[in-house]
Amino acid sequence: MEEQVLLVIESGVTLRKEIISVSRTWQCRVIETCSCLQKTETIIERWKPSVIIADNKIKNFDIRLLIENIRKDPCYCPFVIVNSGSQCKDVIENLLNTDAVYFVDKQSIKAVLTGILAIIQGHHVTKCGFQPVHRDIAGEMMLSNAMLESEKRERMHIANDLHDHIGQMLLVVKLRLEKCMKSMNVPSANNDLQEVYDLLTASMKELSAVSRRMVAGFSKKQPFREALRDLIDSICGNNTLKVRFIDDHVPEKMNIEAKTNLYHIIQEALSNTVKHAQAMEIHISLLIRNEQLRLVIFDNGIGVDLECISIKTGFRTMKYRVTLLDGEIRFDSKPGRYFKVDIRIPVDRVLE
Numbered sequence: 001m002e003e004q005v006l007l008v009i010e011s012g013v014t015l016r017k018e019i020i021s022v023s024r025t026w027q028c029r030v031i032e033t034c035s036c037l038q039k040t041e042t043i044i045e046r047w048k049p050s051v052i053i054a055d056n057k058i059k060n061f062d063i064r065l066l067i068e069n070i071r072k073d074p075c076y077c078p079f080v081i082v083n084s085g086s087q088c089k090d091v092i093e094n095l096l097n098t099d100a101v102y103f104v105d106k107q108s109i110k111a112v113l114t115g116i117l118a119i120i121q122g123h124h125v126t127k128c129g130f131q132p133v134h135r136d137i138a139g140e141m142m143l144s145n146a147m148l149e150s151e152k153r154e155r156m157h158i159a160n161d162l163h164d165h166i167g168q169m170l171l172v173v174k175l176r177l178e179k180c181m182k183s184m185n186v187p188s189a190n191n192d193l194q195e196v197y198d199l200l201t202a203s204m205k206e207l208s209a210v211s212r213r214m215v216a217g218f219s220k221k222q223p224f225r226e227a228l229r230d231l232i233d234s235i236c237g238n239n240t241l242k243v244r245f246i247d248d249h250v251p252e253k254m255n256i257e258a259k260t261n262l263y264h265i266i267q268e269a270l271s272n273t274v275k276h277a278q279a280m281e282i283h284i285s286l287l288i289r290n291e292q293l294r295l296v297i298f299d300n301g302i303g304v305d306l307e308c309i310s311i312k313t314g315f316r317t318m319k320y321r322v323t324l325l326d327g328e329i330r331f332d333s334k335p336g337r338y339f340k341v342d343i344r345i346p347v348d349r350v351l352e
Helices: 014-025 039-046 063-069 089-095 106-120 137-183 187-214 226-238 256-277 306-311 313-324
Strands: 005-009 029-031 051-054 079-083 101-104 123-128 129-132 242-246 281-289 293-299 328-334 338-346
Touching: 005 014, 005 039, 005 293, 014 106, 029 039, 039 063, 039 187, 039 256, 051 106, 079 106, 101 106, 106 137, 137 187, 137 313, 226 281, 256 281, 256 293, 256 313, 256 338, 306 328, 313 328, 313 338
Parallel strands: 005 029, 005 051, 051 079, 079 101, 242 281
Antiparallel strands: 123 129, 281 293, 293 338, 328 338
């Protein structure tokens, strides 16, 4: 196996030490560069690093030109790890249509890098990129777990920001509005203010609900089917989306890992449908057939461009969760007609 090269674009001291520590374990060469596009392009052209790590300090770095430089060689497909707080996230998502780009927080970069290097060690390089020699299950599991932990921390961070900052700002507005309503004696103005007050109160309730859903889970004491129905009500209860949920043949004695991952997969699918699909109906079935647990989620919305699925965080997260359960996931869609998620998991991976 030839020596792997890691390119690190302007990282902090702590992250640099962690990357060097991982590189020594896997006998990789680390090349660092600051926000100098010409130097970075030269390194890429000469060394073809298998992994590129970009921290969030690259505000003035022209990432667009860097990605276009990578794309000049169709046989060169590096793994790219980007701090999820980076300003270049949207640019990379639009330019690199590949599932080899990972957006994670700083705490997860080391674990993600370790998982990627474990996978790379089981590959050899050909003109068509990395070709598998054998599958590294441990590396894949480490990578999936690191990605999910990163997503969990990011969701909690966003939820806390919504509650602590935006929620508090809305509360101040509400209190001042109440004071204004008490001091005014003009009936017509009071009616208008009452409408604004009611809208503001409803908005605060919805903000609180969104914040809770972002970190939502289910109680171990609560029956799993009941938890799923509560989840569906919380996401779809305030809109016109018609939901049909079939779970007649799912055993309650499922292990906590399976319950957790299935819960969040359904949560992600429902959220995507409500936000983007413009669907009137969504069908969810959770069944056990032929020694497999099968989860099918189908909506009659505007569909999804399947070529973009690999770079969308929500779909990739669903894929990670299915991987952790040794299952398979398939996406199917027709623009303007439907979108379908079909998941199959060995039954022995879900039962206690």
